[in-house]
Amino acid sequence: MKVNWEGIFPAVTTKFTADDELDLQMFETNIKAQLEAGVDGIILGGTLGEASSLMDDEKDTLVKKTVEIVDGKVPVVMNIAEQTTKGAILAAEKAKANGASGLMMLPPMRYKADDRETVEYYKAVANSTDLPIMVYNNPVDYKIEVTLDMFAELAGCENIQAVKESTRDISNVTRMRNRFGDRFSILSGVDTLALESLVMGADGWVAGLVCAFPKETVAIYRLQKAGRIEEAREIYRWFLPLLELDINAHLVQNIKLAEVATGIGTENVRAPRLPLVGEERAHVLGLIEEGLKTRPTLPDYLNL
Template identity: 75%
Template sequence: MTNISWKGVMPAVTTKFTQDDKLDLEMFSLNINAQLEAGVHGIILGGTLGEASTLEDEEKKVLVQHTVELVDGKVPVVMNIAEQSTRQAVKAAALAQEQGASGLMMLPPMRYKSTDHETVEYFKAVAESTSLPIMIYNNPVDYKIEVTLDMFDELLKYENIQAVKESTRDITNIIRIQNRFGNRLNILCGVDTLAMESMVMGADGWVAGLVCAFPRETVAIYELVKAGRIEEAAKIYSWFMPLLELDISPQLVQNIKLAEVATGIGTEQVRLPRLPLHGKERQRVLAIIEEGVKTRPEIPNF
């Protein structure tokens, strides 16, 4: 089994498209290189931000292989699994492993609201089928299925289930997980607007969204918190908050891609049925991004 250190800032990266709706690997590479230069600790492909539900298998393959080559062993490449059937999830895990991914992030079954027992069996089937380390994505707010501590009790019998992307929006859940499982389960915050609080409470890292446009600031917050330099981290976090709120929106992909344009490491192209923002909402989001870019803080040495 390959091991991953489930710690630090792991960007859930956007997928870049050309104007004729093909993968834009040139712009994608530019962004990944900016993430690596800023010191991120992993790259997560094919999440919600990566527009995974619109990607074809061949495109996922290209993205995984290209990213693995690009990062060249510097950080782990994690592939997200969001499938409708257990069979498809097992197949997706096998493909990700074959293509060189070093870990998996896993959502519960899509579309079908599975029971606790069904959800556990789903995760177990994938864990049994692969030697890749797995981070369970626990987001009952958006996906209506909660992975409870009792369910984790059952799942942690599998050595390769190692981390949770904690998106319950309940900070106290971090304490509960730590009290129950100690260091057995690494915790990464999955909600941009709760990231600093989560890390102060002992979360191991941050699966981040706005990092796609602002990698240096995101990594700085993590590193400063871990060094106990809370005031300095809070200063950057306060500046960041209006931008981070762009992540907790159904249009998070469009919002974050607009931010990537503003910082020169992305384009606005999204895949249908998504459309770029327009009208008043576009003006509102652009105003937040422009203000953020204009007032970018000095990053202290860490």
């Protein structure tokens, strides 16, 4: 299935049972809620998906199950976060074999590769597969930035098609457009900068709080795309205190609590992560409760 790198791509959480097994029933409930809300793709195995704690066979299961659930409605994108080029190539092969339509790729993990090494890493994987690739550019969390000069080198790989822009520098959207035009699709990767990025010309949003609030997230995107910026802004202003739960070290626990509150998830995380406790838990629950209490009435955004 072709990946059109445009619109809302939830970076979905991985659901676990209380016995630390994959909870495929609740996972399916959440994916169906995303599809009903009108998302444009599903991303598996990102930070929110607790990728670093997943076993290889679990990743295989998640891709296969998601492909089955979406049934061709939207593309399924698998994140690649590997320590070696060999491992990344193998992960790309497995993702394709399991039915994924595209890849999201972080730079090499653990080892802080320099610019040349990072470019060669992306090129090697891109040249090993025909799956389309979105570069995950998040130097804040992963300490390696894919610069404009590096993107210029990667432009020769036709299947490197998009960037998840998570540098926290809103002007990077304009810098990418000024230098490359439409060569790369740009998707905002920071919930608290999403509407700003879309207004500045980003093509989409790799979203986090969408896991709990899919309709509100898609509504913001669709409204701004239709030029109804004021309506999008009002929903976004309501959403912002919740979106800030995504830019936090405990984003997985935060968002899973929100999924519980909206009935499409569980709180279970995989150790070493632990559920929130004490004042932190009370604070997050308070934000979620206030958000639910003041939840906006949405227009018919799917028919704009």
